[in-house]
Amino acid sequence: MTQSSSSVMNDSRPMSREEIIEFFNRRQAAFDNLDADALAAGYASDCVVDSPSGGRHTGPQAVQEVMRAFFSAFLDMKLRVDRQLIDGNAVAQIVEVEGTQINEFMGLAPTGKPLRLVAAIDYELKGGKIVRERRIYDFTGMLVKVGVLKAKPA
Numbered sequence: 059m060t061q062s063s064s065s066v067m068n069d070s071r072p073m074s075r076e077e078i079i080e081f082f083n084r085r086q087a088a089f090d091n092l093d094a095d096a097l098a099a100g101y102a103s104d105c106v107v108d109s110p111s112g113g114r115h116t117g118p119q120a121v122q123e124v125m126r127a128f129f130s131a132f133l134d135m136k137l138r139v140d141r142q143l144i145d146g147n148a149v150a151q152i153v154e155v156e157g158t159q160i161n162e163f164m165g166l167a168p169t170g171k172p173l174r175l176v177a178a179i180d181y182e183l184k185g186g187k188i189v190r191e192r193r194i195y196d197f198t199g200m201l202v203k204v205g206v207l208k209a210k211p212a
Contacts, residue, residue, distance in 0.1 A: 073183055078144050081186070082151075089137045092129040098122035102187035110197035111164070127164070132157030132173065140176075149181040159204040169205040 073081070081100065088096035101107075101118040108114050112124055129135060135157035143150045156174045177195035181188050201207040 072147055073186060075144055077186070078147075078149060078183065081183070082139075082142065082149065086137070086139065092133075092135065094122045094125035094129060097125050100188055101191075102184065102189045105187070105189050105191070107188075107191040107193070109193040110195060111193075111200075131159055131161045131163035131168070133160045134158050147183045149183065151179045151181075153177050153179060163204070166201075166204075166206050171203065171205045173200060173203050175200050175203070 085097060085100060088100075098118040098121050101121050103117060105118065105121065106114060106116055107121055107124075109124070115121055115124055135155065138154045138156075139151050140154060141152040154174065154176050156172070158172050159169045161168050175195050177193060179194070180190075180192040182190035198207065202209045
């Protein structure tokens with residue numbers, strides 16, 4: 059008897075490389091559709107996400123709220139994966155994010171300015187879900203690019 063892919067994804071065995079690739083392909087499709095609900099579904103109930111823009115978030119609902127805020131502020135947001143490295147249940151991505159701040163972001167009025175940033179994201183997977191995620195990017199530089207902060211030339 060074969061298991062459905064959803065039951066395989068919820069078991070405790072390590073994910074195969076192919077399952078991990080499929081998992082991240084589904085995440086990319088959800089991101090392309092700015093679908094915070096679909097993205098949040100990929101996180102374990104006790105997940106921990108560390109991010110420069112909001113500190114530490116715990117649980118899929120917190121992740122969903124953060125993604126909704128980003129998608130609302132940057133309605134044209136695009137994410138492109140430049141590199142993805144898989145080592146067992148660990149995945150690292152180098153991504154490029156682009157968008158325009160069209161609506162309020164973290165209480166800051168819309169600027170209409172474009173954003174382009176490169177980020178590194180480190181994931182730990184267990185039971186077909188993300189249990190730990192660490193996002194690394196220049197948050198201050200992001201605020202300068204959208205015009206919220208002013209930077210003086212060096």
